Amino acid sequence: MGGTLLHKNIGIIGGGITGLIVGIFLAKEGHRVSIYEKNALLSETSSKTTKLLHGGLRYLESFHFNEVKNGLNDRSWWLENFPKHTNKLKISIPFRNIFSFILLKSFLGIKLYEFLAGPKNLDTSKISKSLKKEFSLKDEYNTFLSFYDGSMDDNSLGKELINLAKDLNIRLFENNEVINFDTNGAIDGSKFDKIILAVGPWSNILLEQNNIKSKKDIDYIKGSHLIINRKLESGLMFSSICRSRYIFALPYKGNTLLGTTEEKVMHPELMYISKHEIDYLIDSYNQILKKPISISEIISSYSGIRPLIKSNDNFHNSSRDFFIQKDNSLLTIFGGKWTTSPSIARKIVTIIENAEVS
């Protein structure tokens, strides 16, 4: 990060991971930061994730190489800076046959993933024949391709980030819904040098309410998870029943975290798991399990909305990349992932310090 010019007074609307990390990066550069959050910090989309710190192996299928590389770089930022709350996680993909095209394709994809991680690769992927007992899978699954990614305890990590924000004298206003803001630096009557709109799925709605034109259209894609009363030692990744996507079963506080789904919804508040999603997740997992899971083993569920920037692709293949819209003193953040919030923050610091705002 370059040398600080004049320290600025910055107002951030939205206290999810994006607003919080952007605030922390700016405060570290000496800027005065205030964060306004409608509910509790980190209580919305940022608490509804698969808890992975990753480049997104599956986005390689849509050739988003740069995005994956950046994500892998950010993955190692999290693992290096927050070792108490993050881990290297082994994830295995089961196959019925060692001589299959899909195994070869997955193997090459994972090797590319490792190549893109470069020296920051976590460990070397392997093909093995011996993991069946560990997961109690059907006998027909006799070959496993294992690779490594990052995982986090978002709860404890979130608490540490909030403490860090307080240590940096960031002013945190929770339960404080912002109604009015403008491109000249006003938030509900208070004046700032710069405003950052980091409201995840609510960006288009808030821009529209304040008569500011959005340069990006958003698809609201709901994703749901189930917590299942079964212990797992490491992660599994397998095809869903419709074969069009991958599902993860991951170790989670002594249980299994199973997810996720992708369902288009019309509004960011529509974040409830449907019966169809529950059946989809359970039926997908049961395809590979020796002892099927039943509804009674579900401990809880949660759903969140991905604000994906609309593209020409089918939304299943949409990029998770981010975009920053500049309107005078207002910067609006679209898209991104938990993992890539440091990249977003670095970009915002550069824009603000170089006064690139147009």
Ligand SMILES: Cc1cc2nc3c(=O)[nH]c(=O)nc-3n(C[C@H](O)[C@H](O)[C@H](O)COP(=O)(O)OP(=O)(O)OC[C@H]3O[C@@H](n4cnc5c(N)ncnc54)[C@H](O)[C@@H]3O)c2cc1C
């Ligand atoms: C199902 C699912 C799984 C995911 N899994 C992963 C994963 O494994 N790894 C990963 O890296 N990423 C994952 N993501 C992506 C990740 O969750 C998001 O990129 C990230 O949480 C977005 O953070 P955010 O701060 O932009 O949005 P949010 O967390 O939604 O924060 C925006 C905040 O703005 C607040 N707000 C809204 N309106 C106002 C207002 N008027 N005034 C004040 N505050 C307001 C909201 O209350 C909210 O807290 C997943 C997403 C989903 C939905």
